[in-house]
Amino acid sequence: MITQEKYRTRVKELLANNSVKMVIGYKQGSTADRRRPLFVRSFEEADELVLDSNCIGNLAGYLVTEGLLSDEKRVGIFLRPEGIRSINILAAESQLNTEQIIIFGFDTSGREVKALQGEQAGDFSGLIDSLKEKPPEKSSDALLYRIDQMNTEERFAFWKDEFSRCIKCYACRQACPMCYCRRCIVDSNQPQWINTSSHTLGNFEWNIVRAFHLAGRCVGCGNCDRACPVNIPLRFINARMAQEVFESFDHYAGTSQTQEPVLASFNKDDSETFIL
Amino acid sequence: MTRILFSDKLDNCIARWRAAGLTVFGPVKTDTLSSYAAIEQASDFDFESVLPDRSIKDLFFPQTEPMLRYTIKKRAIETEDFTPPNGKRIIFGARPCDASGLAIDDSLFGWDYKDEYWIQRRNESVIVSIACTKADDFCLCSSLNLAPDSSTGSDVLLRPLENNNGWVVEELTDRGREAFLAIAELLQDGSDPIAPIADVPEKFDLDTCVAWLQNPENFESKFWKEISMRCIGCGSCTYLCPTCHCFDIQDEGDTYSGIRRKNWDSCSFALFTMHTSGHNPRATQSARWRQRIMHKFNYFPGTFSVNSCSGCGRCSRQCPVDMGITETLQKISTLQP
Numbered sequence A: 001m002i003t004q005e006k007y008r009t010r011v012k013e014l015l016a017n018n019s020v021k022m023v024i025g026y027k028q029g030s031t032a033d034r035r036r037p038l039f040v041r042s043f044e045e046a047d048e049l050v051l052d053s054n055c056i057g058n059l060a061g062y063l064v065t066e067g068l069l070s071d072e073k074r075v076g077i078f079l080r081p082e083g084i085r086s087i088n089i090l091a092a093e094s095q096l097n098t099e100q101i102i103i104f105g106f107d108t109s110g111r112e113v114k115a116l117q118g119e120q121a122g123d124f125s126g127l128i129d130s131l132k133e134k135p136p137e138k139s140s141d142a143l144l145y146r147i148d149q150m151n152t153e154e155r156f157a158f159w160k161d162e163f164s165r166c167i168k169c170y171a172c173r174q175a176c177p178m179c180y181c182r183r184c185i186v187d188s189n190q191p192q193w194i195n196t197s198s199h200t201l202g203n204f205e206w207n208i209v210r211a212f213h214l215a216g217r218c219v220g221c222g223n224c225d226r227a228c229p230v231n232i233p234l235r236f237i238n239a240r241m242a243q244e245v246f247e248s249f250d251h252y253a254g255t256s257q258t259q260e261p262v263l264a265s266f267n268k269d270d271s272e273t274f275i276l
Numbered sequence B: 001m002t003r004i005l006f007s008d009k010l011d012n013c014i015a016r017w018r019a020a021g022l023t024v025f026g027p028v029k030t031d032t033l034s035s036y037a038a039i040e041q042a043s044d045f046d047f048e049s050v051l052p053d054r055s056i057k058d059l060f061f062p063q064t065e066p067m068l069r070y071t072i073k074k075r076a077i078e079t080e081d082f083t084p085p086n087g088k089r090i091i092f093g094a095r096p097c098d099a100s101g102l103a104i105d106d107s108l109f110g111w112d113y114k115d116e117y118w119i120q121r122r123n124e125s126v127i128v129s130i131a132c133t134k135a136d137d138f139c140l141c142s143s144l145n146l147a148p149d150s151s152t153g154s155d156v157l158l159r160p161l162e163n164n165n166g167w168v169v170e171e172l173t174d175r176g177r178e179a180f181l182a183i184a185e186l187l188q189d190g191s192d193p194i195a196p197i198a199d200v201p202e203k204f205d206l207d208t209c210v211a212w213l214q215n216p217e218n219f220e221s222k223f224w225k226e227i228s229m230r231c232i233g234c235g236s237c238t239y240l241c242p243t244c245h246c247f248d249i250q251d252e253g254d255t256y257s258g259i260r261r262k263n264w265d266s267c268s269f270a271l272f273t274m275h276t277s278g279h280n281p282r283a284t285q286s287a288r289w290r291q292r293i294m295h296k297f298n299y300f301p302g303t304f305s306v307n308s309c310s311g312c313g314r315c316s317r318q319c320p321v322d323m324g325i326t327e328t329l330q331k332i333s334t335l336q337p
């Protein structure tokens, strides 16, 4: 509540002195627990802002769709630490200029929603470094633990069964702030690299290609997993990729705006002696 | 006196229907998802959920379906058609909104071009709906001239008994009567009271909305952008919708042989209207959301005299950013036409 009030006031301040054209936050949704994205442009809208532990969606993707930042005006945005990391990646990949972004950082891990110190992406580097120091949690989830214990065949069978439900809606992609490609590989049909059909092959092609493209880029915000209308536990695929990348290359996605993409950089100390 | 099917007879019914050559389908729930699927025994049915996550459309119009196999030889192209797998079936426990959804799409798939896949499956399926005694906040059938006990699209309508131990049987079509002839001796006469149907409050006045949508000036209204700014174009509203019916035709294979398939497509996708030149007449997500609403409540009824929405509420229940038909129409109903 305190953080919410503080941020409402700050949003109004920034709007009043024209420092931002819009602030992207959350408001009450259609059921008690639902929060939905809110685009604040007026004081009335600022009063609708809600900040509590139900504010879980990563809003960063809105910054890079439909040219929101193309007029070079500044935009405020409510972000959890993962969201801030996704901003860093978007900046590192030249998708946005962080000077245009005012961050309302918050953390919902404790009992009360906590405001994070800072407003510019760079202000949070200490915080993000401290997150990196925590080893990625291996088996915090019972299902992830079960998957970890499986042998290759069992794991293949598990994912085959999960992917069999995929309906190729690409909601996972649309919900992901890192999936900003103007033309996704699945949208390309000359040649058709990836089958659009949701048969076994098409579903594997899609989900595996996406997992690889997110290796070292996924920040674990869970947007994909929550958006999937057929409840495929996508978070495990990306969490596992993040873990592999961390162990093999000491790479934690989104630490800074100058971080090199792990799959596009080579270091002579890398455990692999080649790059793809 | 009414005819009653008691729940404890359901396994016997399933056996009779199978003996009569029908495959039995119904609402099924797993750990991960609920949908309409083939069942083995009465205990496989899920009659508890308000409605399955996936719509009944899956059984008539699957996400992907082969249409033909092609082979290109030196001087000739050979094609070989796939016919939809045939087989009679009974779908027991359909929700009235899903059954209405089928009736809505019948008009489209049986229009100028007869979609043989859809039509064959429709002709071979008996739809036995159960009137809803439960609803959630997202259900909106009553705002769309339908109700929790609508019989549209059903061959038989069942009304749950107050004791929750069976259903009163209303046979509506010859196909339904034929299927129930096979179980005639398992039905009993009785006067057990039926349970009240679910209370689904009317959420908007449809006629007011339609009038607004029909006014050409509102096509460019600021409203569209405001209402759909948060839409991420994920398409899951259209893929879970029982009445959304758009599809794409894709050839999969190499230059010399392959399979032509019919796959779902969605007006929520930017690619849906993208021209080869790169120009996109629906350049923004709000234009796509407008299309979805216009199509369902203006264009489709203009052609077929029925709305392309049966009020199941899946689009709103599922939307990752909490949008949906209800909110949009509720707002429209407050605007000046």
Ligand code: SF4
Pocket: A058, A175, A176, A177, A178, A179, A214, A217, A218, A219, A220, A221, A222, A223, A224, A225, A235, A238
């Ligand atoms: S892949 Fe999923 S968890 Fe990872 S950044 Fe994208 S939406 Fe978030």
Ligand code: SF4
Pocket: A165, A166, A167, A168, A169, A170, A171, A172, A173, A207, A227, A228, A229, A230, A231, A232, A234
């Ligand atoms: S959101 Fe789920 S169903 Fe849709 S494409 Fe992604 S994995 Fe498949």
Ligand code: SF4
Pocket: B230, B231, B232, B233, B234, B235, B236, B237, B238, B268, B315, B318, B319, B320, B321, B322, B323, B324
């Ligand atoms: S309205 Fe919701 S479910 Fe439909 S495309 Fe937009 S974000 Fe996805």
Ligand code: SF4
Pocket: B101, B237, B240, B241, B242, B243, B244, B296, B308, B309, B310, B311, B312, B313, B314, B315, B316, B325
């Ligand atoms: S538009 Fe929404 S409420 Fe209407 S039939 Fe489709 S999913 Fe159901």
